[in-house]
Amino acid sequence: MNTFRKHVIQPIIDCWSLIVGLKITGKYFCKPLITVHYPREVIDSENLSTYGGHVELIGKPKDPATPKCISCMMCVTNCPSGCLTVVKSKAPKPTADQEAAWKAAEEAGEKVEKPKAPKNPAKFIYDYTKCSLCGTCIENCPAKSLRFSNNIYWVATSRAEMKIDLLARLKGQAAEVSAPAHAPKSEASAPAEKEA
Amino acid sequence: MSAYQNSEQMKGDFYTQKFEAGKRDGTLILNMGPQHPSTHGVLRIVVELDGEYVVRAEPVLGYLHRMHEKMGETQTWGGFIPNMGRVDYGHPMAWNWAYCGAVEKLMGIEVPERAELLRVIMTELNRLTSHLLWWGAYILDLGAFTPIMYAFDDREMLLDILQRPTASRLTYSNFRVGGLQMDVDDKCIEMIKAFIPHFRKRLPMYKDLVTDNLILRRRIEDIGIIDQDMCRRYGCTGPVLRGAGVAYDVRRAEPYSVYDRFDFEIPTQTSACSAGRYLVRVAEMEQSMRIIEQAIEMLPSAQGGYIVDKAPKPAMKPPVGEAYFCVEGGRGKVGVYVVSDGSKTPYRVKLRAPGFSNLSAFAEAATGTLIADAVAILGSLDLIIPEIDR
Numbered sequence: 001m002n003t004f005r006k007h008v009i010q011p012i013i014d015c016w017s018l019i020v021g022l023k024i025t026g027k028y029f030c031k032p033l034i035t036v037h038y039p040r041e042v043i044d045s046e047n048l049s050t051y052g053g054h055v056e057l058i059g060k061p062k063d064p065a066t067p068k069c070i071s072c073m074m075c076v077t078n079c080p081s082g083c084l085t086v087v088k089s090k091a092p093k094p095t096a097d098q099e100a101a102w103k104a105a106e107e108a109g110e111k112v113e114k115p116k117a118p119k120n121p122a123k124f125i126y127d128y129t130k131c132s133l134c135g136t137c138i139e140n141c142p143a144k145s146l147r148f149s150n151n152i153y154w155v156a157t158s159r160a161e162m163k164i165d166l167l168a169r170l171k172g173q174a175a176e177v178s179a180p181a182h183a184p185k186s187e188a189s190a191p192a193e194k195e196a
Numbered sequence: 197m198s199a200y201q202n203s204e205q206m207k208g209d210f211y212t213q214k215f216e217a218g219k220r221d222g223t224l225i226l227n228m229g230p231q232h233p234s235t236h237g238v239l240r241i242v243v244e245l246d247g248e249y250v251v252r253a254e255p256v257l258g259y260l261h262r263m264h265e266k267m268g269e270t271q272t273w274g275g276f277i278p279n280m281g282r283v284d285y286g287h288p289m290a291w292n293w294a295y296c297g298a299v300e301k302l303m304g305i306e307v308p309e310r311a312e313l314l315r316v317i318m319t320e321l322n323r324l325t326s327h328l329l330w331w332g333a334y335i336l337d338l339g340a341f342t343p344i345m346y347a348f349d350d351r352e353m354l355l356d357i358l359q360r361p362t363a364s365r366l367t368y369s370n371f372r373v374g375g376l377q378m379d380v381d382d383k384c385i386e387m388i389k390a391f392i393p394h395f396r397k398r399l400p401m402y403k404d405l406v407t408d409n410l411i412l413r414r415r416i417e418d419i420g421i422i423d424q425d426m427c428r429r430y431g432c433t434g435p436v437l438r439g440a441g442v443a444y445d446v447r448r449a450e451p452y453s454v455y456d457r458f459d460f461e462i463p464t465q466t467s468a469c470s471a472g473r474y475l476v477r478v479a480e481m482e483q484s485m486r487i488i489e490q491a492i493e494m495l496p497s498a499q500g501g502y503i504v505d506k507a508p509k510p511a512m513k514p515p516v517g518e519a520y521f522c523v524e525g526g527r528g529k530v531g532v533y534v535v536s537d538g539s540k541t542p543y544r545v546k547l548r549a550p551g552f553s554n555l556s557a558f559a560e561a562a563t564g565t566l567i568a569d570a571v572a573i574l575g576s577l578d579l580i581i582p583e584i585d586r
Contacts, residue, residue: 014410024405025342034349047356052363078510080275134278134369135377136510148363 052148054128055084055137057170064174067167068145070119075137075146083130084137087123091115124166129159211256215242223251228570230259236333237581239555241574243567250570253562255555260585268534268545273299274373274510276545281369283547284583287326289319290525292371294532295545297452297521299373302514302536308500311375312454316491317388318358318376319523320484322368324395325354326526327477327484330578334474335406337575338415343406350398353391360384373512375503385492392485399482407478416470420561420573423468430560431553434528435480436577439473441466446524457494458487470576477578511540527551527578551577551584 036043057067071088092115094102102112138146156162212225229240238259244251264283268276280291293315300307307315328351332344355365361380362370370377406412427437437444443462447455463479465472516538522531528550535544554577562570 011410014413017404017408017410020404021406021409024401028346047359050356050360050363052359078272078274080271080278080510132278132282132367132369133364134281135363136274136278139372139377140510 048150048152051150051152052133052135053151053154054131054133054149054164055126055146055166056149056151056173057124057166058145058147059170059174064177065171066120067124067170068143069121069124069141070143070145071121072142074140074142078136078140080134080136081130081132083127085123085125085127086121089118089120089122091117121167126164126166128156128162128164211240211242211254215244215254220246220251222246230256236575236579239574239579239581239584241558241570243562243570245567248566248568250562250565250567253559253570255558257555257585260581262582262586264586265545265547268542270541272511272540273514273542274508274512276542277371278367278369280371281364281367282582283549283586284525284527284530284551284580285366286329286578286580286583287322287526287530288366288368289315289322289371290523290530291532291547292369293319293453294521294523294525294530295534296371296373297523298519298532298534299514301521302517302519302534303373303508303512305374305504305508307375307453308498308502308504309454310495310498310500311502311504313491313495313498314361314376314380314502315371316454316458317380317488317495318361318368318370320488320491321354321358321388323484323526324481325351325358327481328354330477330526331402331406334575334578335412337571338412340406340412343402346398346402346405350395353394357384357387357391360387372503372507374507375501379502385495388488388492392489395481395485399478402478407475413471416474416572416576418467418469418471419565419569420470420576421468422557422561426557426560430557432528432557433550433553434525434578435473435476436528436554436557438462438464439476440468446522446529450522452521452523454491455487458490460486470572473576473578513538513540522548525550527580527583528554547586549583549586551579551581555579555584 057069060066060068069086071086073086076082076084076086094114102114105112133148135148138148212227215225224245226243226245227240228243230238240256240259241253242256243253262282264279267279271279277292277295280295281288283291328347332347332351335343358368359365361376361378361384362368363378364370422432422436422440424437424440424442426432427440427442432440433444433446441464443464445462446452447460448462460483463476463483465475514536516536518533518535520531520533522529524530529548530550531548533544533546533548534542537543558574558577562573565573
């Protein structure tokens with residue numbers, strides 16, 4: 001009798017669990033969709049804003065086309081994967097007249113003030129193929145000139161495209177922002193100011 | 197030598213040739229993997245089959261070896277942290293914590309209370325994502341497709357929460373020596389507070405949909421017995437050990453960080469079978485939520501910031517010495533052993549992956565079972581192959 005119960009009756013009782021499962025499936029089948037059909041719909045910008053895409057430069061609040069970067073090379077030294085290449089700007093080449101004037105002044109024993117190299121980088125190349133998005137460059141930037149972009153729809157079709165010129169990108173962004181009006185510009189630089 | 201090994205065309209590669217067939221005649225040597233959906237990545241198992249029954253099984257590893265330990269010797273101390281996010285994609289925060297904890301121990305850094313609580317919250321949220329991923333994938337292995345959709349529904353919410361303070365969705369590397377990369381904002385705390393009651397409501401649904409299901413129970417009960425003795429021999433930890441009835445959890449056994457302040461239970465099952473391990477993991481999700489709730493309550497009164505003042509730079513130079521730190525990961529005891537010779541790069545980094553020990557027990561547990569059950573046993577161990585190969 002006991003084996004009969006174990007092998008025949010109990011399995012029939014246990015089959016109720018299948019009906020319970022089907023009930024749940026039916027309930028959720030009638031609920032609205034929670035997924036997004038991508039090309040026609042996109043996810044909300046609230047979620048996009050926290051997305052950490054590739055690294056990008058932050059422009060100066062007053063001059064969004066120029067980065068806050070001071071070419072100190074902290075990002076380059078601390079990057080674990082070596083994906084950043086920063087080239088410092090050189091001092092402007094003096095003209096022949098200037099050189100002659102400085103020479104004369106030096107001979108006269110005066111202190112000469114030669115123009116210093118601008119702090120802005122001449123080149124800021126970022127190799128996305130190597131980046132592991134750890135954010136070490138962002139933390140170690142003393143000028144707070146780097147951040148994660150939320151460029152979620154960016155695609156590259158070749159390896160060369162993955163090498164991004166961040167200075168050109170910043171110029172493009174600044175032109176885009178300043179084109180309609182001045183109002184959105186402050187919005188773009190707001191997070192930078194907050195960090196600073 | 198089976199008939200297959202004699203044939204020139206079918207003799208296979210090194211592992212298949214060296215895999216000596218047993219005394220029985222007429223057995224079949226079969227490769228499961230390395231490209232097989234049930235092996236979660238690139239695990240390969242050479243099995244000797246007698247009909248449908250597994251006579252012997254042997255895991256072959258190394259298809260996903262990325263030499264993380266060797267990379268540690270060439271990276272700076274801080275530069276190795278992103279690697280920790282890649283060792284185990286299921287529960288990367290535990291690895292982050294184990295490594296940062298070891299370096300902090302070496303340097304004698306005391307982490308602020310707030311940072312510790314935030315670490316606890318994030319690691320427990322990550323444990324939920326890890327268990328949800330396992331839960332969906334395990335049921336998928338067993339042939340049920342829809343449950344992974346429910347699991348990923350909830351997992352996506354968790355990823356959205358974790359995306360805010362970490363800026364990544366899978367390979368988190370937001371731990372730093374002395375604290376965290378960035379602070380958690382109020383919105384994130386609100387999202388966690390909203391998520392926990394929502395997930396509490398979902399858990400009974402999971403139980404009705406899958407755990408109580410007749411087909412699943414008949415499929416996983418009483419197969420793949422890994423008892424206490426076997427766990428001791430192979431060094432199994434985590435849910436595998438707790439499924440065998442041993443209430444061992446690093447969070448309770450050797451409380452690190454602030455885990456001694458929380459009130460939580462260590463779920464155990466005495467059946468030691470696949471179903472036991474399944475139930476332990478499902479029960480652990482509830483305990484993780486309890487820890488998160490308590491940590492969030494403590495957060496406003498916590499001292500300090502999200503990172504210690506004067507946190508070391510990535511090119512720090514810890515004093516000469518060695519340190520070992522272990523934490524409880526989603527799969528078991530995660531340990532990191534670091535040796536410093538006083539330079540900018542570690543002298544040696546040794547990673548103790550729980551999955552490696554858990555997988556070792558598979559060969560013995562699967563012997564004598566049906567090949568379909570072997571898949572169910574393999575899934576119940578919650579293997580993440582990148583972690584095993586490292």
